[in-house]
Amino acid sequence: MALETTSSSIVNRMLRAARLEVPLYEEVEADLTATNQALLVVVIVAVASGIGSGIAGGTGGVVGRLIFGLLTALLGWAVWSYVVYFVGTRFFGGTATYGELLRTLGFAESPSVLLILSFIPVVGGILSLVVGIWTIVTSFIATRQALDIDNTKTFFTILIGAVALIIVITILSLIYGAIIVFIR
Secondary structure, three states, X not given: XXXXXXXXXXXXXXXXXXXXXXXXXXXXHHOHHHHHHHHHHHHHHHHHHHHHHHXXXXXXXXXXXXXXXXXXXXXXXXXXXXXXXXXXXXXXXXXXXXXXXXXXXXXXXXXHHHHHHOOOOOHHHHHHHHHHHHHHHXXXXXXXXXHOOOHHHHHHHHHHHHHHHHHHHHHXXXXXXXXXXXXX
């Protein structure tokens, strides 16, 4: 089975997710075996982002940024997916399982693989902004399709989920910063 040719391959699914193909989100929502693929998407994106920011330089070095990025991505994905699941099902009448949100929101991260290029002067900053907006749109579609709710309910579900994600990232950043200070 060639990675590029089968419709359920991770590469094909990542491309379809990035192209905002609604049927892809329905497909991975229903495919219980796609959870590992969604996890792999999150890992690929974290590594790509870590490489991009590592090349750009800064504190912590490439290995530190990769480890921090991977931990942040995995924790962020799990927390955000759960909060979106909880808020969407409890407050907005969505019908989904936590696994369905994990799968759809994992694939929604697909455009962020381009963050490997974020080290390029000027272009990297613009690319990061575009990828950020693009990922918000894919996450919106992923959430709406997984929860089977309308656009307004999806917006408020994501807004509350984003607040939780920001809190987790802030806490992890503070811990990472403290570790770097302690090591020095």
